[in-house]
Amino acid sequence: MSTQAVEIQVLGRKLKVNCPTGQEDALRAAAADFDQRLKDMSARSSVSVEQLLIFTGLNISNELHLERQEHNRNAELISNKINSLEENLDKVLQNQPKR
Numbered sequence: 001m002s003t004q005a006v007e008i009q010v011l012g013r014k015l016k017v018n019c020p021t022g023q024e025d026a027l028r029a030a031a032a033d034f035d036q037r038l039k040d041m042s043a044r045s046s047v048s049v050e051q052l053l054i055f056t057g058l059n060i061s062n063e064l065h066l067e068r069q070e071h072n073r074n075a076e077l078i079s080n081k082i083n084s085l086e087e088n089l090d091k092v093l094q095n096q097p098k099r
Helices: 024-044 049-094
Strands: 003-010 013-020
Touching: 003 024, 013 024, 024 049
Parallel strands: none
Antiparallel strands: 003 013
16 A cells, blocks of 8 residues: 655644555544644643643543444444344245245
8 A cells, every 4th residue: 555745733843644545635634633632622721742642642542432332332233133134034034925
């Protein structure tokens, strides 16, 4: 997979990072979101840049963890519904008269 250098800005610092070709816009959007979160956190508290990065990273990790849990719950619900539908379909097919 080929990569391309993409320039992003975080906390007023320009950074060049390698990115898979075709994912540049997604990286820029993620960087803009991250930068905004850092600015928001910085406006609410007076902590060092290191603490700001750690707290923001932890918040994002927590959000990701919650989203994964929700995804897993939804996947389990869908799987259960599919199994139920399969069982019902099997019952209906078993009760059909043979031709």
